[in-house]
Structures are given as C-alpha cells and as structure tokens.
Amino acid sequence: MDGLEWAVDRLWPRTLSRLTPWLMVLPAILLVGLLVLGLIQIADASLRTLDRSTFLMSDSWSDANYARALSDPVYAKILWRSLSGAVIVTAITLFFAFPYAYLMVRTPRAWLRKLLLIALFLPFFIGQVVRAYGWLIILGNQGIVNDMLGLVGVAPLRLLYNYPAVVFGLVQYMLPFAVLMLAPALTAIPEETEAAAGSLGANWGRTLVHVLLPMARPGLVGAGLVVMTLTLTDFAMPAILGGGSQDFIANAIYDQFFRTSDQGLGSALALMLVGLGSLIVGAIFMLFGAGTLAMGGRSK
Amino acid sequence: MTHSRPRRQLTRRSLLRSTAALGATAAILPSKIWAQEPEKPSELIVRAWGGSWVESLKAGVSDPFTEMTGIRIRHDLTEDNEIQPKIWAAAAQGRVPPIHINWDTTTNATKSALRGVTEDLSDLPNLANATELAKPVGFDGYPMVNTYGYVYVLAYRPEAFPDGPPASWRHLLDPKFKGRIALYNDGIGFHFPAQVAGGGTLADIPSNMTACWDFVEEMKAQEPLLGEDPDFTTWFQNGEIDAACTISTNAREARMNGVDIQWTVPEEGAKFDTDGMWIPVGLPENELYWAKQYINFALTQQAQQVWLDGLGLPGVVPGLTPPADLVDDASYPTQPEDFKNLIRISGQIQVENESEWFSKFKAIMQG
Amino acid sequence: MTASRSQRVVIWILVGLALVVLSAPTVVVLGASLTSGNIITFPPDGLSLKWYAKLAQAADLRDAFLRSLWVASICTAVALPVGTLAGIALAKFRLRFENALQIYLLLPFTIPLIGSGIGLMLVFGEWRVLGQLWPVGIACAAINLPFMIWAVSASAGALNDDLELAAASCGAGRVQTFVHVTLPAVLPGVITGSLLMFILALNEFLVSLLLTDARIVTLPVQIYNSIRSIITPDLAAVSVVFIACAAVAIAVLDRVVGLDIFLKSK
Numbered sequence: 001m002d003g004l005e006w007a008v009d010r011l012w013p014r015t016l017s018r019l020t021p022w023l024m025v026l027p028a029i030l031l032v033g034l035l036v037l038g039l040i041q042i043a044d045a046s047l048r049t050l051d052r053s054t055f056l057m058s059d060s061w062s063d064a065n066y067a068r069a070l071s072d073p074v075y076a077k078i079l080w081r082s083l084s085g086a087v088i089v090t091a092i093t094l095f096f097a098f099p100y101a102y103l104m105v106r107t108p109r110a111w112l113r114k115l116l117l118i119a120l121f122l123p124f125f126i127g128q129v130v131r132a133y134g135w136l137i138i139l140g141n142q143g144i145v146n147d148m149l150g151l152v153g154v155a156p157l158r159l160l161y162n163y164p165a166v167v168f169g170l171v172q173y174m175l176p177f178a179v180l181m182l183a184p185a186l187t188a189i190p191e192e193t194e195a196a197a198g199s200l201g202a203n204w205g206r207t208l209v210h211v212l213l214p215m216a217r218p219g220l221v222g223a224g225l226v227v228m229t230l231t232l233t234d235f236a237m238p239a240i241l242g243g244g245s246q247d248f249i250a251n252a253i254y255d256q257f258f259r260t261s262d263q264g265l266g267s268a269l270a271l272m273l274v275g276l277g278s279l280i281v282g283a284i285f286m287l288f289g290a291g292t293l294a295m296g297g298r299s300k
Numbered sequence: 301m302t303h304s305r306p307r308r309q310l311t312r313r314s315l316l317r318s319t320a321a322l323g324a325t326a327a328i329l330p331s332k333i334w335a336q337e338p339e340k341p342s343e344l345i346v347r348a349w350g351g352s353w354v355e356s357l358k359a360g361v362s363d364p365f366t367e368m369t370g371i372r373i374r375h376d377l378t379e380d381n382e383i384q385p386k387i388w389a390a391a392a393q394g395r396v397p398p399i400h401i402n403w404d405t406t407t408n409a410t411k412s413a414l415r416g417v418t419e420d421l422s423d424l425p426n427l428a429n430a431t432e433l434a435k436p437v438g439f440d441g442y443p444m445v446n447t448y449g450y451v452y453v454l455a456y457r458p459e460a461f462p463d464g465p466p467a468s469w470r471h472l473l474d475p476k477f478k479g480r481i482a483l484y485n486d487g488i489g490f491h492f493p494a495q496v497a498g499g500g501t502l503a504d505i506p507s508n509m510t511a512c513w514d515f516v517e518e519m520k521a522q523e524p525l526l527g528e529d530p531d532f533t534t535w536f537q538n539g540e541i542d543a544a545c546t547i548s549t550n551a552r553e554a555r556m557n558g559v560d561i562q563w564t565v566p567e568e569g570a571k572f573d574t575d576g577m578w579i580p581v582g583l584p585e586n587e588l589y590w591a592k593q594y595i596n597f598a599l600t601q602q603a604q605q606v607w608l609d610g611l612g613l614p615g616v617v618p619g620l621t622p623p624a625d626l627v628d629d630a631s632y633p634t635q636p637e638d639f640k641n642l643i644r645i646s647g648q649i650q651v652e653n654e655s656e657w658f659s660k661f662k663a664i665m666q667g
Numbered sequence: 668m669t670a671s672r673s674q675r676v677v678i679w680i681l682v683g684l685a686l687v688v689l690s691a692p693t694v695v696v697l698g699a700s701l702t703s704g705n706i707i708t709f710p711p712d713g714l715s716l717k718w719y720a721k722l723a724q725a726a727d728l729r730d731a732f733l734r735s736l737w738v739a740s741i742c743t744a745v746a747l748p749v750g751t752l753a754g755i756a757l758a759k760f761r762l763r764f765e766n767a768l769q770i771y772l773l774l775p776f777t778i779p780l781i782g783s784g785i786g787l788m789l790v791f792g793e794w795r796v797l798g799q800l801w802p803v804g805i806a807c808a809a810i811n812l813p814f815m816i817w818a819v820s821a822s823a824g825a826l827n828d829d830l831e832l833a834a835a836s837c838g839a840g841r842v843q844t845f846v847h848v849t850l851p852a853v854l855p856g857v858i859t860g861s862l863l864m865f866i867l868a869l870n871e872f873l874v875s876l877l878l879t880d881a882r883i884v885t886l887p888v889q890i891y892n893s894i895r896s897i898i899t900p901d902l903a904a905v906s907v908v909f910i911a912c913a914a915v916a917i918a919v920l921d922r923v924v925g926l927d928i929f930l931k932s933k
Binding site: 142 | 382384486526534540651654659663665666667
Binding site: 002022039123129133135138172176222233249253257274 | 671673674677678679681682684685686688689690691692693695696699707708709710745746748749750752753755756757759760762766768769770771772773774775776777778779780781782783785786787788789790805806808809810812813814816817818821822840841842843855856859862863866867869870872873887890891894898902903906909910912913914917921926927
C-alpha cells in the first residue's frame with residue numbers, strides 16, 4: 001500500500017489535488033466522448049441532402065433537412081406527442097415508484113423487501129419487445145382483460161393501439177428504473193425524522209408533503225430525469241403498442257434511417273431531439289439547482 | 301463436397317449450367333476444372349426474413365447448396381431495412397460487407413443498385429432460363445435478380461363478409477369495419493389501388509395522386525391499424541382485424557395456423573411486386589464467386605419449386621407447379637390474363653417517389 | 668414502521684397495482700411458452716414442453732446467449748470503474764461548469780438509441796474494429812453509463828467528509844482513504860449500478876443490432892430479429908430460460924452478499 005501511495009504521489013502530486021475531481025470524471029467524459037464522435041458524424045450527415053436518383057448524399061452542406069423538419073406539421077405533431085408523453089409518463093411513474101420505494105426501504109420484513117426487489121429486476125430479463133408482445137396478449141381484443149370484461153357483459157374494448165396504451169407500456173417499463181433511483185434517496189432519510197413529525201402532531205399526509213417529499217427531492221429529480229429522457233427517446237413501445245399511428249420522434253428517426261433511407265433527414269431529427277432533450281435537462285438543473293444528482297452531503 | 305452421396309452430387313461446373321445435365325456432367329468432370337475454381341469459403345452469410353421465410357429458403361436453396369458444395373450457409377435474420385445502412389456504411393468505408401447475399405425487396409435492392417453498392421450478376425448462366433420477371437426494370441445489366449413475385453391482396457375473414465369476397469376496396473369504408481382494418485405503416489401496397497378507388501388513373505402516378513390521398517383520407521376515418529408483415533399475421537390470429545391490405549404470404553401463414561382467412565384482388569386491382577437477391581460490393585474474389593453460385597442455384601427449377609412452395613409465391617423459371625392450395629389463386633399469377641388486374645409500377649418510379657408518398661401517408665394517418 | 672391505517676391502505680393499493688403491472692407480462696410469457704399450439708397465446712392452448720425441446724436443440728441460441736454474457740461482462744468491467752469514479756467526484760466535489768458537465772454526461776439518454784447506434788457503427792467502422800464483441804460491450808457501457816454514475820452518487824449520501832479528514836489526519840494516504848473510507852460508503856450504489864449495467868447490456872438490442880453481424884449476433888438481437896418476422900412460442904421459451912438464469916443469479920447474489928445491500932447505505 002505504501003508503494004502505491006508513493007507512486008500516486010509521484011504521478012499525481014498533491015499540488016494537483018484541485019484537479020483530482022476532473023481526473024476522476026475524465027474516463028466518463030471519454031466514454032461518452034465515443035457517442036459524441038458518432039454525433040459528429042450524424043451532424044455532418046444532417047447537413048447533406050439525399051439525391052434520389054443515386055441514393056447518395058450531397059457533397060455540399062445545406063440546411064434543407066432542418067428546414068424540412070421544422071416546416072412539416074407532422075413532425076411538430078410527433079414532437080408534441082413525445083414531449084407530452086414524456087411528462088405524463090414521468091408523473092405517473094413517480095406516483096407509483098414513490099410508495100413502492102418507500103415500502104421497500106421501510107418495511108421491517110425481509111421477505112417483503114426481497115419480493116419487491118425481485119419483482120423489480122425480473123421484468124428486465126424479458127426485453128422491451130417481448131414484454132410489449134405480452135401486453136398484446138393481455139390487452140388484445142381477445143385478451144385476458146377483455147375476456148374478464150366479457151364475463152360481466154362488457155363488449156370488447158379497444159385497449160391497444162392508442163396513446164394510453166403507449167403511455168401504459170412506457171410506465172411499466174420505466175417503473176423499475178425509477179424505484180431503483182429513488183430507493184437510495186429514501187434510505188438516506190432517517191426514520192426518526194418521520195417519527196418526530198408524527199409525534200409533533202402532523203398526520204401522514206402532512207408528513208409526506210412537508211418532510212418526506214422535500215427530503216426525497218434529489219431522488220425524485222434524478223428518477224424523473226431518467227424516466228423523462230428515456231421516454232422522450234423511446235422507440236419500441238410506441239412502435240408495438242401504438243398500432244402505427246402513435247409515433248414518437250425516435251420512430252420518425254427510425255423511418256428516415258431505415259425505411260426511406262434518408263440519413264440526412266434522420267440525422268437532422270436525431271440532432272434536434274438531442275438538443276431538445278439537453279435543453280430540458282439543463283432547465284431542470286437550473287430549476288432545482290446544480291448538483292441535484294450529487295445528492296450527497298452537500299445538499300443537506 | 302461429400303462423395304458419400306452420389307445421388308445428390310453436383311459439381312461447380314454443373315452449377316454454372318442449368319441443372320438439367322446434372323448427373324452426366326458430374327460423371328465426366330475432369331479434375332482440372334477444380335483447380336481453376338476459386339477457393340471455397342467455409343461459409344456464406346445470406347440475409348433472410350425469419351420464420352417460415354427462412355425455413356423455406358433453407359429447404360429449397362441453402363441446404364441443397366451446402367450438400368452440393370460443402371459450403372455452410374449462415375442466415376442473418378436482420379430486417380432488410382435494417383441491414384441496408386450497415387451495408388452502405390461498409391461500402392462507404394471500404395470494409396468487407398457483413399453479408400454475402402441479400403434477399404431483399406426489389407424496391408430496397410433498387411436503392412442499393414442506384415447507389416452502386418451491388419455486384420453485377422449478368423453472367424449468371426441460369427438467367428438464360430429465367431422469365432422476364434427476373435430482370436430488374438430500368439437497369440442495363442443485372443445489379444440484382446428478381447426471384448419471385450407477390451401480390452398485396454385484400455385479405456379478409458369470411459365471417460365478417462357474409463355476402464362473399466369484397467369486390468371493391470371501397471367496401472372497407474363500411475362503418476362496421478371501423479378499427480378492424482390493417483394497412484402497412486408506410487401505406488405500401490395500398491397507394492396504387494387507392495389511386496384507382498379514389499377515382500384516379502394509374503397513368504397519373506406519380507404526377508397526380510390526389511385521388512389516392514383522398515381515398516387514404518377516407519380510410520383514415522376508419523382508424524386502421526398500421527403495421528409490418530408479422531403484425532398482420534398476429535392481428536388476424538388474435539382476432540384484432542377483419543381485413544387487411546397485405547402480402548398474401550402473411551395471410552397464408554395465419555391460415556396455416558388454423559385461422560379462417562381468404563383473400564381476393566378487388567376490381568380496382570392490387571399491387572404486384574417482386575423480391576430478389578443481390579451481392580454487396582467489397583467481398584473477396586472467391587467469396588464473390590461462390591455467392592454468385594448461390595444465387596445461380598436459387599434460379600434453378602429444383603430450388604425454386606421447394607423454396608416458393610413454402611412461400612406460396614410464383615417464381616421466375618418456367619415449369620413450376622403451384623402448391624395445392626394456391627392453384628388458380630389470385631395471389632399466384634402465372635398466365636398473362638392473371639396479371640390483368642394486377643398493378644405493376646417500375647422500381648425506379650417507386651424509389652424516387654416513395655419518400656414523398658410515405659410522408660404524405662404518415663401525415664394523414666398521424667394527423 | 669409506524670404508519671396509520673389509512674397510510675398502509677393507500678401504500679398497499681399503489682404497490683399492489685405496481686406489482687401486478689410489473690409481473691403480468693412475465694406471467695403471460697411464462698404461460699405462453701408452455702402452449703402445445705403454434706401460436707403464442709394465453710392461457711396456453713394445451714400444455715407441453717415442446718418449445719423447450721426445440722430450444723434445447725438450437726445451438727445458435729445458446730451461442731448467442733454466451734456472447735451476450737460476454738458483452739455484459741465487458742460492459743460492466745468498463746462501466747464499473749468509470750462510473751464509480753465519476754459518481755464519487757460528482758457527489759463529493761463542487762465542480763466548475765457542473766451543469767454543463769451533467770448535461771454532457773446525460774447525453775447517453777438524450778441521444779436516441781438509433782442515433783447512438785448509427786454513430787458508433789460509423790466510428791467503430793472507421794477504426795476497423797467491427798465484427799468483434801468488445802466494441803459492443805463498450806457501446807453498452809457508454810449508452811447506459813448514467814445509471815452507473817447515478818447509482819453511485821445517489822448512495823454517496825453516506826459519504827462523510829469528517830471521516831475522510833479523520834483518516835487523512837491519522838496519516839492514511841489518499842489511496843488508503845479512498846479504498847477504506849470512500850469506497851465502502853458508496854458500495855451499495857456500486858453494486859446496484861453494476862447489476863443494472865450487466866442486466867441492461869444483457870438485454871440491449873437496438874445498438875447491438877448495428878454493431879454485430881451474423882457471426883457474433885447476441886441473444887436479444889436474435890430475438891428481436893426473429894420477432895420481426897413472426898412471434899412463435901419458442902421466443903417465449905427463450906425469455907423464460909432467460910428469467911430462470913436471472914432468478915438463479917439473484918438467488919446466488921442473495922446468498923453471497925444479501926439482497927438488502929441495495930438498500931443499505933450505512
């Protein structure tokens with residue numbers, strides 16, 4: 001250990017300590033840098049137009065793809081659908097994730113805690129696509145839910161291939177992520193704090209609003225950010241549960257890349273989505289203060 | 301090459317000819333010829349659609365080819381749309397492409413051909429025996445070879461059509477089919493009959509397609525489901541839909557799984573199109589040679605008969621017999637009069653305008 | 668837990684709903700895999716294990732599964748040190764341009780996966796490293812890195828400056844302090860994060876689709892490709908085998924370290 005300390009002191013003298021945090025973040029910056037390199041290629045493609053007589057990209061740059069993306073009302077509509085979807089999914093997911101995480105953290109029963117944890121992890125192992133097919137079986141016209149409704153005399157309902165179905169599928173997909181992000185934040189809230197609020201006469205509703213939620217804010221914001229950004233860029237759920245008429249932006253990007261072979265327009269849409277997502281992330285950081293995700297001792 | 305099975309033995313040289321003279325050639329083949337043949341790769345990768353599609357290809361083409369040449373065939377089940385950017389990127393970066401043979405729609409293959417990433421196949425000997433359908437329209441040589449045709453039929457559940465098969469696409473506008481119809485999510489297969497059903501003419505494609513869009517607008521009010529090939533089979537099987545504009549193969553698949561399904565070509569007509577095979581540029585010389593042998597073999601009567609029986613589709617060599625359930629079927633055209641009611645638009649017009657049709661269709665359906 | 672009756676009722680209703688919704692597709696897929704028919708349905712159309720028998724013969728699926736395990740291992744091996752260091756740094760220090768840095772480190776989530784896939788395909792293609800598995804593992808590490816970073820920084824609540832200072836004043840070197848004080852404090856986050864990275868890499872299909880070819884196809888890509896043509900009960904059976912492997916892994920984890928470790932940050 002001493003040898004190691006000596007080596008570290010030689011390689012990274014204490015005078016450089018100021019830079020230590022950056023040294024620690026550097027590998028992450030480089031790893032994400034791979035994606036940035038890809039993004040540069042995409043930015044280049046977004047400035048080239050497709051020649052449909054040769055299916056090659058133009059040699060010169062132009063803003064034609066962006067102009068088209070901005071002027072076509074379909075994209076505005078799809079964008080709005082993705083954005084509102086992201087907000088709705090985030091709200092519903094957090095609404096369910098909070099009590100789930102709370103019970104998991106606070107329950108004194110080990111078996112219950114394990115059950116709740118396993119229920120979180122198992123769905124990960126049937127990927128998004130197979131899971132979506134599971135929903136087709138459950139919610140379809142001749143699915144289990146409609147069968148049960150039929151028993152009480154309700155005519156089959158169209159539960160699939162609409163906006164609510166997509167939102168539902170996304171919430172189910174995002175819930176484990178949200179709980180896993182929330183749990184550590186809730187663990188960090190001492191149980192005694194709650195008890196104290198209770199003994200001071202606050203009912204649990206007030207305790208929740210005035211004690212728990214504010215203290216869990218870092219976790220809520222972190223979980224919310226994950227759910228929101230992942231929903232905004234999701235592809236599989238709208239594709240499978242939306243019945244083709246509930247596209248999100250990622251589906252429009254998919255269509256351009258893979259169906260009409262217009263990598264230029266696809267790239268422009270992808271880049272605009274990255275910009276929009278980053279803006280939202282930035283706005284949330286501004287709103288809730290820097291270092292929200294650094295939920296450590298600082299924010300106490 | 302295994303010598304233990306002389307009955308099925310086939311040499312490279314005989315592959316270069318039509319399969320008729322098989323046995324005789326094998327017997328007299330001088331060993332010198334072998335030396336001239338390029339080195340065999342251990343395997344070839346063929347992109348294929350999964351499920352019954354790849355099973356048919358395997359039975360009709362891949363397995364016999366392996367038996368004859370000893371070259372293993374690996375099937376890459378990546379979707380045709382999704383392999384395209386991979387092949388294009390490989391060609392642009394001067395890399396060896398990820399597959400040897402692409403089994404592809406003619407429309408997608410045309411894009412790759414226009415882009416110049418396909419090898420010329422004009423020297424395949426079996427082309428001499430193939431029908432006119434094998435030749436891609438609008439090209440000088442053979443940047444690809446069409447291997448069979450198919451029809452975007454109107455598939456329906458007879459239960460929902462007690463008065464017999466729908467004679468017109470307009471039949472689908474009946475309010476009782478609201479939410480019970482399916483179309484491809486890019487509208488493919490539906491544009492051309494819609495042009496006729498909407499009161500327009502085929503000659504006006506692509507310059508004036510108002511009639512088509514009017515009809516699509518009307519159809520939009522029916523809230524159709526939009527999907528891709530597997531969705532149609534699933535939807536029919538799960539009773540989600542009563543009718544669909546889809547390739548007959550998908551409907552036949554559901555029928556084989558025990559669902560009661562029929563199909564028809566309405567009076568406005570139905571789109572006829574082809575699939576084909578092509579080889580991406582950038583392969584080593586010997587692998588290119590053997591990839592060509594594979595496609596050449598796919599054009600033999602022997603291979604086509606088994607392969608296309610599985611798909612239930614008409615091939616591009618003479619003398620094929622249709623599967624029993626498809627004799628005189630609208631989805632299996634063989635005679636000129638069978639084609640009378642089928643709409644065929646050149647691949648080039650399609651790829652040049654497809655993006656526009658596609659976004660127009662999306663604009664209506666997402667609206 | 669000191670809770671009023673109404674609080675319990677509300678929590679249990681919400682959690683119960685969540686449990687049903689989380690588990691329903693798993694149950695259905697499990698049931699559908701046991702069908703004796705050719706169509707994926709629930710309840711199954713007669714019971715049989717024939718789709719598992721078919722699976723047992725499918726060597727390609729087994730190979731694909733082993734490749735997925737390898738990719739997931741590489742992903743975790745890369746993301747674990749990278750994400751842990753970054754997570755600690757973000758939680759412990761107030762960095763300049765922290766907002767911009769956070770936005771940057773969130774790029775893996777704000778870039779749509781198709782964009783990441785196409786971009787990485789071009790980058791790796793340019794470097795001539797496609798056709799191997801390790802780039803796929805690195806790609807998976809990159810696109811899921813925020814999970815690792817956040818899991819660590821979220822559990823950094825237990826990090827205690829005083830403790831680190833104390834260690835230092837007792838003469839502990841920086842490495843010693845890091846290994847004996849800092850790291851144990853964030854261990855739950857490191858484990859949660861690593862497990863998430865492993866699981867997500869094991870199931871990644873969209874980016875992997877663009878980075879693999881038929882020779883090195885991974886299981887989720889194989890499943891995704893097969894589903895695109897037709898969904899048959901054997902795919903449900905694959906998922907069940909996958910779940911079974913996961914269950915075994917979770918049981919082992921519980922025996923060895925205890926599942927509670929996810930929730931303990933003390």
